[in-house]
Amino acid sequence: MLTPLESEALLLSLRVGLVSVVFSLPVGLAVAWLLARRDFPGKTLLNGLIHLPLVLPPVVVGFALLVLFGRNGAAGAWLYQVFGISFAFNWKGAALASAVMAFPLMVRAMRLSLESVDRRLEAAARTLGARRARVFCTITMPLMSPGILTGSILAFARSVGEFGATITFVSNIPGETRTLPLALYALTQVPGGDQAAWRLTGISVALAMAALIASELVARRLDRRIRGAG
């Protein structure tokens, strides 16, 4: 059904999307918590910094990543020496680029849901003998679960569709960094690639729709649950 090129791009996209969401989830949760619940100097700056990828040209983000996380970049060289991890021109770099680009969407959804959690319930839990950590796991997290889910799905969809930062940071290497949008872009650059491009477009649309519908269904269930009606 799918050509080898198509399934390679699709699987790579899924992997890049999943890895970027899984790794940015705890960070996103922590940042959302900081922004929603804490006051500290530099909060506005942090908020702005996180939202930058939303408004900057993706190429700028890709270039910044290249400078920072390339093999000779400050962070990249250190990571390579200490942990042996490299983001240069491989799928991990694609995941990093996707994560950075999707991060504001994820944090925004989580932060909104965290702000809507009734803090009086948390106070009640503490008077019942629960420590902060237990309150967070048993009250706060379940009550913000629709936001966590929505944030994750949005970030996943954004990661799968990431183009500009990825191609700038890790280039367009078949089997390594050539995700769906990059494969599509490559096809549009060669004569006679129209039909194959249409097929990839279809796959992209199907993937995005599946993600959105799944998130809608699960969010509805979670919402019923936390309102105590399900």
Added chain:
Amino acid sequence: MSAMIELDIEKRLGDFHLEARLAAPETGITALFGRSGAGKTSIVNALAGLLKPDRGRISIGDETLFDSTRGIDLPPERRRLGYIFQEHRLFPHYSVKGNLLYGGKGAKDQDEISFDAVVALLGIENLLARRIAELSGGEKQRVAIGRALLASPRLLLMDEPLAALDAARKAEILPFIARLRDELRLPIVYVSHAMEEVVQLADTLALVDGGRIAAIGPVEELTSRIDLRPLTGRFEAGSVLRTVLRGHDATYGLSELAFPGGRLRVPHVDLPLGSVLRLRIHARDVVLANGPVTGLSIRNSFAGTVVEVSPDRGPLVDLRIDIGTAAEPVMLWARITQRALHELKLRPGSPVFTLVKTVALDRPSPGRREAETEVL
């Protein structure tokens, strides 16, 4: 001497300045009474550890919960104070049972009240599997009480637990609160702005006004003080009497309740002799005469002395009359017209006869509703 709840705190909240000093016995129900905005909830929150005072100390018994000079501030989860809020604050994503077990940690200490006992006490056996959204207001508040009890608190804090309920639901919950006091012997700090509730439930009354404790003492005493009228309000002006069940009269089906200086006969009360009962006598149910009266159907009549005449203007005046003994005064309020006051020539010091038409029994038995009794 039993343990005390002691609190001496200061807290600035915007324009509001809380400066509360309180020492209440760690038994029975202590009511914090005052208008909304007087600082009642802030005091309870400070006790619970949900509001950090700027200065001061809070202790219960010999344990210090908060002391700004010694840098002690126990987190709420280590204070072992059950808190029942105005809104039930049940966790919507847990079932009733899940809510009840939240504070129990699953561990079963022997001296602690069991799950089954709490469920039976509150009559919530049939609700265990339900979700919170499926409960009525009264049921939610009962589950919230159960949840607090099962965290094995040493003291319960109740912040207007009935305020969000209608009259029928209030009548549903009140007996359960009385049972906590009488059957579990759990000390309770009870916030309210309804004097009716306070008089029915509380032993100790603390009047809160403008962020301060204006007065604290036994309910009977504070409600009979004219100078505190602006704070206690003219709710259903009346007096509260502590009496002891002394005898039964089988012939007429009556019971005798003794107080220092006299005995009241009321329709039979089904309690053992020696039971302590609290009576409320509305000022409007007390009739005054300037000498002994015969040929009346009212049987409860006591000689007394006018102590105080309320300075209120208007057609009605309230008189405070001592019908007790020299050693133990017992104060009774009577509401009569200005004209009667004038014609009977009553003033502080005047001897007077009081005739009591109706009493309200507040504590006939744990869990039973208050009964208004004609004692003609």
